[in-house]
Amino acid sequence: xxxxxxxxxxxxxxxxxxxxxxxxxxxxxxxxxxxxxxxxxxxxxxxxxxxxxxxxxxxxxxxxxxxxxxxxxxxxxxxxxxxxxxxxxxxxxxxxxxxxxxxxxxxxxxxxxxxxxxxxxxxxxxxxxxxxxxxxxxxxxxxxxxxxxxxxxxxxxxxxxxxxxxxxxxxxxxxxxxxxxxxxxxxxxxxxxxxxxxxxxxxxxxxxxxxxxxxxxxxxxxxxxxxxxxxxxxxxxxxxxxxxxxxxxxxxxxxxxxxxxxxxxxxxxxxxxxxxxxxxxxxxxxxxxxxxxxxxxxxxxxxxxxxxxxxxxxxxxxxxxxxxxxxxxxxxxxxxxxxxxxxxxxxxxxxxxxxxx
Amino acid sequence: xxxxxxxxxxxxxxxxxxxxxxxxxxxxxxxxxxxxxxxxxxxxxxxxxxxxxxxxxxxxxxxxxxxxxxxxxxxxxxxxxxxxxxxxxxxxxxxxxxxxxxxxxxxxxxxxxxxxxxxxxxxxxxxxxxxxxxxxxxxxxxxxxxxxxxxxxxxxxxxxxxxxxxxxxxxxxxxxxxxxxxxxxxxxxxxxxxxxxxxxxxxxxxxxxxxxxxxxxxxxxxxxxxxxxxxxxxxxxxxxxxxxxxxxxxxxxxxxxxxxxxxxxxxxxxxxxxxxxxxxxxxxxxxxxxxxxxxxxxxxxxxxxxxxxxxxxxxxxxxxxxxxxxxxxxxxxxxxxxxxxxxxxxxxxxxxxxxxx
Numbered sequence: 001x002x003x004x005x006x007x008x009x010x011x012x013x014x015x016x017x018x019x020x021x022x023x024x025x026x027x028x029x030x031x032x033x034x035x036x037x038x039x040x041x042x043x044x045x046x047x048x049x050x051x052x053x054x055x056x057x058x059x060x061x062x063x064x065x066x067x068x069x070x071x072x073x074x075x076x077x078x079x080x081x082x083x084x085x086x087x088x089x090x091x092x093x094x095x096x097x098x099x100x101x102x103x104x105x106x107x108x109x110x111x112x113x114x115x116x117x118x119x120x121x122x123x124x125x126x127x128x129x130x131x132x133x134x135x136x137x138x139x140x141x142x143x144x145x146x147x148x149x150x151x152x153x154x155x156x157x158x159x160x161x162x163x164x165x166x167x168x169x170x171x172x173x174x175x176x177x178x179x180x181x182x183x184x185x186x187x188x189x190x191x192x193x194x195x196x197x198x199x200x201x202x203x204x205x206x207x208x209x210x211x212x213x214x215x216x217x218x219x220x221x222x223x224x225x226x227x228x229x230x231x232x233x234x235x236x237x238x239x240x241x242x243x244x245x246x247x248x249x250x251x252x253x254x255x256x257x258x259x260x261x262x263x264x265x266x267x268x269x270x271x272x273x274x275x276x277x278x279x280x281x282x283x284x285x286x287x288x289x290x291x292x293x294x295x296x297x298x299x300x301x302x303x304x305x306x307x308x309x310x311x312x313x314x315x316x317x318x319x320x321x322x323x324x325x326x327x328x329x330x331x332x333x334x335x336x337x338x339x340x341x342x343x344x345x346x347x348x349x350x351x352x353x354x355x356x357x
Numbered sequence: 358x359x360x361x362x363x364x365x366x367x368x369x370x371x372x373x374x375x376x377x378x379x380x381x382x383x384x385x386x387x388x389x390x391x392x393x394x395x396x397x398x399x400x401x402x403x404x405x406x407x408x409x410x411x412x413x414x415x416x417x418x419x420x421x422x423x424x425x426x427x428x429x430x431x432x433x434x435x436x437x438x439x440x441x442x443x444x445x446x447x448x449x450x451x452x453x454x455x456x457x458x459x460x461x462x463x464x465x466x467x468x469x470x471x472x473x474x475x476x477x478x479x480x481x482x483x484x485x486x487x488x489x490x491x492x493x494x495x496x497x498x499x500x501x502x503x504x505x506x507x508x509x510x511x512x513x514x515x516x517x518x519x520x521x522x523x524x525x526x527x528x529x530x531x532x533x534x535x536x537x538x539x540x541x542x543x544x545x546x547x548x549x550x551x552x553x554x555x556x557x558x559x560x561x562x563x564x565x566x567x568x569x570x571x572x573x574x575x576x577x578x579x580x581x582x583x584x585x586x587x588x589x590x591x592x593x594x595x596x597x598x599x600x601x602x603x604x605x606x607x608x609x610x611x612x613x614x615x616x617x618x619x620x621x622x623x624x625x626x627x628x629x630x631x632x633x634x635x636x637x638x639x640x641x642x643x644x645x646x647x648x649x650x651x652x653x654x655x656x657x658x659x660x661x662x663x664x665x666x667x668x669x670x671x672x673x674x675x676x677x678x679x680x681x682x683x684x685x686x687x688x689x690x691x692x693x694x695x696x697x698x699x700x701x702x703x704x705x706x707x708x709x710x711x712x713x714x
Binding site for chain 2: 002003005007008009010011012013018019021022025026027031032033034036037038039040042072073074075076077079080081084107110191193198199200201216217218219220221222234235236237238239240241244317319320
């Protein structure tokens with residue numbers, strides 16, 4: 001039985017994508033070999049990388065003056081790569097809005113002076129901080145924030161106005177889930193294992209003028225120019241992950257692109273939040289104005305009930321609902337691949353659970 | 358039709374491994390989800406990582422005072438990570454025995470003073486250089502060499518004696534193909550995409566005392582201690598690649614381990630080299646004493662014939678035989694997954710080709 005998998009990442013991938021990957025696993029496009037066995041220097045594989053980039057450009061509306069590269073190490077490697085590549089005067093603004101935002105800024109401290117431009121840490125991250133430009137450093141090398149906070153289930157409702165300071169976003173947990181105007185960003189990065197593919201990769205979208213900042217002393221696979229010059233084929237890429245991303249992007253396009261998927265995502269999230277708002281036993285954990293469409297955090301009145309809920313839900317085929325230990329309670333991650341039926345099954349189960357209390 | 362794929366990496370993987378991966382692609386071990394959809398924090402996935410490490414320790418005879426970690430970025434990331442982690446006095450010995458050996462030493466120059474301890478560059482790498490300890494720096498932080506040179510089809514027949522200087526090996530293209538005494542090495546690394554799994558990972562085996570050299574200023578995913586402390590689960594790992602490695606190692610063990618596979622590998626390589634040695638049209642490219650068991654390089658008298666051979670072989674289901682452009686000619690990569698029948702089919706085809714000349 002295939003379950004509804006509410007894991008925060010690696011996460012559920014679209015059923016059609018998984019079926020297709022399985023179908024051609026032993027013989028990709030008539031080559032007589034698996035896509036994982038294809039030489040990365042072959043025309044067949046180069047076509048996979050080109051197609052993946054072209055699809056991403058299309059669905060996200062990425063302009064020509066932005067480069068798209070596929071890198072290893074996930075978003076965590078970008079916590080280092082962003083300051084290492086983009087430092088100039090040696091100081092940067094960071095927003096402290098959750099666990100990964102915090103890890104990014106702590107890592108950056110190795111390479112630049114970090115100024116915390118906004119923080120909701122004191123409120124235990126139940127909301128995103130206000131992004132007030134008066135608190136920003138106009139001389140910062142860049143401004144870094146995390147669009148969606150996976151662990152706390154919060155999301156920034158709008159983008160900060162950083163003036164001439166390049167806006168850098170970790171978009172790992174909500175890339176492709178809602179429209180973003182790429183031209184507002186200097187650089188966007190996202191780990192693949194939520195809305196894009198399997199784990200082992202991040203996509204980086206960067207405005208080409210920022211490449212001038214890279215230094216020749218960087219490790220070759222940290223230096224963004226290595227990937228730009230080689231079209232992400234300097235060394236052997238994470239070939240299966242890029243291929244799965246291609247399939248996911250094909251499906252996204254066939255569903256009507258990001259605007260259509262955004263509508264579905266709002267519907268799914270709304271269905272769960274509406275239940276939480278009227279429930280007498282379950283309560284949402286994130287403040288209303290900061291609610292994420294991708295990660296819905298909630299809790300029952302005590303730990304014993306939380307545990308029971310998570311266990312019984314798993315038995316009913318609703319898996320991985322346990323919240324992250326630093327946030328407690330439960331979390332339903334409902335990325336693009338989660339069908340509306342999954343959200344409905346969850347609400348039905350919660351409703352039954354509540355009635356039996 | 359599944360072909361005999363002689364690609365140098367990504368390369369052919371064992372048929373049984375691919376069948377098994379396909380079989381459980383949509384439902385791993387009764388979890389109701391694919392292994393690529395499993396949370397890396399789940400018991401099921403942690404068991405995959407633990408099992409992969411245990412199998413590698415068993416088949417390579419890795420002692421307890423060595424750590425085994427799984428990292429992203431392939432061998433190329435290790436070209437940077439080795440000097441960044443292991444530098445102490447700031448100088449290191451490197452052997453220049455081929456294309457990747459050269460890339461490793463050029464990358465290292467960003468971080469340490471590189472002393473070329475031996476080189477066969479002037480002879481265009483058709484043999485490995487002699488490893489004479491009189492040419493080694495006894496005060497080097499470490500000594501780096503490449504056990505098997507993928508592009509030129511050469512392999513060191515024995516290990517250098519580096520005294521107290523830790524011996525570091527890039528074993529990407531012949532790990533698990535022949536027995537190596539791990540205790541002779543300070544650190545071994547290998548990209549996964551030849552003898553182990555799909556692309557997107559390297560395995561690093563390191564003697565634990567070397568961890569004392571790591572600095573707190575390293576990027577978190579370059580610092581070896583990050584992986585050691587977290588059992589390679591600091592951030593989301595390349596989960597499918599580790600899983601494929603587990604399957605490949607299970608199979609290797611069931612075949613009788615490295616000694617049994619080594620015997621098969623010798624048989625396969627001997628079959629091709631014996632043909633090359635008696636052929637009047639084909640000639641081997643690597644010197645006899647340096648011949649690789651994994652990559653057999655050869656050529657016909659002229660480029661036009663080389664091209665024709667590669668094209669006609671592909672039509673007969675013997676694919677990816679074109680040599681690397683810097684070496685010319687042809688190359689048959691015959692890693693562990695290539696069955697003896699593949700080597701036989703190749704020799705039969707070469708023999709027929711020759712007769713028609």
